[in-house]
Amino acid sequence: MSDTLARIAALARPFHRLLALACQLGLVVLSNWLAFLLRFDGDVPYRAEEAFWLALPWLVAIRALTFVPFRLYESLWRYTSVYDLRAIAGGVGISSLAFFLFTQSPLGPAMYPRSVFVVDALLLILLLGGVRMGRRLSAELSRGKPExxxxxxxxxxxxxxxxxxxxxxxxxxxxxxxxxxxxxxxxxxxxxxxxxxxxxxxxxxxxxxxxxxxxxxxxxxxxxxxxxxxxxxxxxxxxxxxxxxxxxxxxxxxxxxxxxxxxxxxxxLARAPVGLDPIPVKHLVAGRRVLVTGAGGSIGSELCRQISRLKPASLVMFERYENSLHAIRTELEDAAQPFGMWPVIGDVTDRVRVREVMQEHQPEIVFHAAAHKHVPLMEENPCEAIKNNVRGTRLLAEAAEEAGVDRFILISTDKAVNPTSVMGASKRLSELVIQRQAIGSGTSFAVVRFGNVLASNGSVVPRFVEQIKRGG
Incomplete structure (x- = not known):
């Protein structure tokens, strides 16, 4: 049965406006005749019935033309709203006034009950609005069971x-x-x-x-x-x-x-996240060779994304974990970057490897984001914190100066301020290494301290996200 109705609806769809026109004009005739029946308590006298038939073609024509500017033939009934009801009231009111003027003219019938005008208009508004609301109601009732x-x-x-x-x-x-x-x-x-x-x-x-x-x-x-x-x-x-x-x-x-x-x-969060304004940075990066260490980490990978939008001459992504390096490389390659992109596996604590990369790619700008940053883990492994964060920074800074790097930016942390943890202390020492390296150097060294980075790996934020996914 439902398939049959669907096929009928599909066949009728090209004739939607014609069917809507025929339906509404049929309601015009029905409401007018009902108005006569109500006026005469169901027993319409001959003269009144004659007036009905004489005026009916004019009534249909007047209402049909008046409904056009009110767009009553164009609306989809399943989406009927207050706007449509207002248009119906306006169209019926204007056409009723025009029809009243016609009946008072020489072309009109000899007699026409005045109460019919009011009753007819009210009935027609109810009928036109009713069929539309009926269509909307049927559409809502025919909906499948909500999931x-x-x-x-x-x-x-x-x-x-x-x-x-x-x-x-x-x-x-x-x-x-x-x-x-x-x-x-x-x-x-x-x-x-x-x-x-x-x-x-x-x-x-x-x-x-x-x-x-x-x-x-x-x-x-x-x-x-x-x-x-x-x-x-x-x-x-x-x-x-x-x-x-x-x-x-x-x-x-x-x-x-x-x-x-x-x-x-x-x-x-208590405030909106702060985004990067690329305009001032573009002059620094555009057309230059850039190297990012820790390129597979949270900060390093985001640096690679932002730098790639600034059109550098080349981007060297230095990372010791192959999986994270492959992930950022694939992401950037999918974006069809117009510059040279070099994924390099290596460790900043490996002096030989660092110098090889510097000599081969000759970067002009280095963003040093490689670091151990997990506070509890570094408390349990302090030697690794010093080796990676302090020694790795010193070896990279020395290699950068030897290779004639123009700018070297160390990504540090706010935990380096009056440090109370091994991780914070190791990052503070790495800052002091950079300050010492900058003395008398032709390379411009800088340190940038980050606060809590939203949703970075290992931070508490992903834990919050998992709690939210589980429902709080």
């Missing part, structure tokens, strides 16, 4: 838009089970048929009763403190948390269901 039940935190404009999109787009298979909002004025009310179930204080009871599959944070302007509070409240339930883009991330100010994303660690 995910969603509880929405925030019954504001963003939440309303998302619920409307959920109901209009069955392909997403979302079913909103309710809203949670702290506004007392919204409690007990419904938005698009979806109830406001309570406030954040009632969140535990709501989750236990309604058992949603996901929670959607529909507050684009939510402060990080609010987001963290929600995450803590949901932690016992192990339920996935989704959110919407921040207002600063919306280019056109519009929200759509497709913009829903998983909660990210950036949403828990």
């Amino acid at each position: 995910k039940r969603v509880l929405i935190l925030g019954a504001g404009d963003a939440g309303e838009l998302i619920v409307r999109d959920m109901k209009h787009n069955p392909s997403y298979h979302y079913q909103p089970v309710g809203f949670v909002d702290d506004d007392p004025a919204k409690q007990g009310h419904r938005i698009h048929g979806v109830p406001v179930l309570g406030t954040r204080e009632d969140l535990s009871k709501i989750l236990q009763r309604w058992r949603p599959d996901e929670v959607l944070l529909a507050i684009p302007h939510a402060e990080p403190g609010v987001v963290r509070s929600v995450v803590r409240s949901l932690e016992p339930f192990k339920i996935p948390i989704k959110t919407l883009p921040k207002l600063r991330d919306l280019l056109d100010g519009k929200l759509e269901l497709s913009q829903i994303r998983s909660l990210a660690v950036e949403d828990l």
Whole structure:
């Protein structure tokens, strides 16, 4: 049966506007005749019936022409909204006024009951609006069973838009089970048929009763403190948390269901992550030979990505772990970079290998990001921290000066300030090595201290992300 209806719908689709026109004009005739029946209590006298038939062609023509500028033949009924109902009221009102003027002219019938004008207009608005709402209702009832039940935190404009999109787009298979909002004025009310179930204080009871599959944070302007509070409240339930883009991330100010994303660690931060402004750096890097040590690490790989966008003459990626080096190499090669790219396996503590690489590639700029940075591990392996972070920096700096490198930038850490750990102390010593190497050198040495790098390998952030994925 459903296949038969689908085939009929497919055959009728090219004639959609003609069918819509015929249906609406048929409702024009029906509403007018019903108005006569109501006016005369179901017993229409001969003279009134004669007036009906004489004026009917003119009525149909007037309404048909008037409906054109109101675009009543173009709208898709399954998406009927207040706009469509307003257009119906306007089209019926204007055409009723024009028809009234016609009946008062010499071309009109000798008599025409004036009450019919009002009753006819009201009936026609109800009929035209009713068939549209019926089509929309049937589309919603024919939707497949939703795959995910969603509880929405925030019954504001963003939440309303998302619920409307959920109901209009069955392909997403979302079913909103309710809203949670702290506004007392919204409690007990419904938005698009979806109830406001309570406030954040009632969140535990709501989750236990309604058992949603996901929670959607529909507050684009939510402060990080609010987001963290929600995450803590949901932690016992192990339920996935989704959110919407921040207002600063919306280019056109519009929200759509497709913009829903998983909660990210950036949403828990007290300020927006700071991005790189490439314009001042481009003059430094463009057209020059660059070497990055630790190129497979979190900082080193991101340096390679950023440098590749600045069009260097060549990029040498120095790394001792083949897997991470292969990963960044493949990523950059997929982007079809227009410069020479050299993945080099080596260890900064290997004096011979470092000098070979410097002499072969003759870099003009060196970013030294290779380092041991795991604080607990370095407490347990202090000798390796000193060997890699301090000795490796000294050997690389000496080789860079011998090779005539123009600029040498050491990537350090804020833990080198009044260090309280082996890792911090080793990075402070590496800074002192660079300061000593810079004395009387033709190479420009610099040190850059990084704070906590968002989502870097080995940091606490990936652990937070895993907790969020598990539902808090």
